Amino acid sequence: MKKVFTRPRSLKDVPFHYCPGCTHGVAHRLVAEVIDELGIQDNVIGNAPVGCAVFTMDYFDFDMISAAHGRAPAVATGVKRVLPDRVVFTYQGDGDLAAIGTGEFIHAAVRGEKITCIFINNAVYGMTGGQMAPTTLLGQKTKTTPYGRDSEVNGYPIKVCEMLTPLDGAAYVARVAVHSPKAIIQAKKALKKAFQVQINGLGFSLVEILSTCPTNWGLTPLEAVKWLDENMIPYFPLGEYKVPPAGVI
């Protein structure tokens, strides 16, 4: 019998350190599968964030750099400008990209840097123990909002894809999720398109992946995917927010 589903070549054969049911593993696999399918494993440079995914260099079987907190798009800009023939991407969480790194990714998009940002949005600070993140939903209970996020005190969740859409430098912006088989298939298509936009030199691309954090949400993995579907998707609608003109990729 032929193996039809197995570990992608770009992913090392080591167990993930992530909590049970954490969808970081699915996102890692999708990125590795896309890199395999595009045949760019020897030509890709990834930038790891600070957060749960800080150890991605242990998992991806290609060159990785670890940037200071939130600065992955700035480091990626430097790498891409020095080595323009490489495919450069960042893999960042919401605490990294949408909080301390807001300036970096917006200005990378404004400058039209030919890099790809993969943005994992799980509405909470994962590694530090479940504090409120900029993407935490209104009413969501976290360690620092024990009565639920209140817009009077804590403001509103940040919508990254909607923010990037008006910027001319951003060529591809999409929001996907990894909570169901259908969503995972669509997420992979979006990731592939984002890398193709970069390879074709069209500009900045960002894929926001809605992800679960069962540990810090205080839910079982199965409850967490349901919570994502019922609460996150209505506030963060899925879809392609900006696509290059038809026929370009």
Add this chain to the structure above:
Amino acid sequence: MARVVFLVERCKGCQLCTAVCPKGIVVMSDSTNEMGYHPASVSEQNKCTGCGICALVCPDMVIEVEREEKAV
């Protein structure tokens, strides 16, 4: 003819695969693996169609899917 192989020592028992199997044959095992989790396993291998949905949602790449190649 299809077969799913569970690398039980990698399984963290999150149960995401049990909820998506269209045949409902992915179940949690009573035994524990080295990490102390109850790993997922397949109850009736002969019912498996090799659709691979369990492997698609698995965050820890526990599941490998094998299928008979179609005769041309």
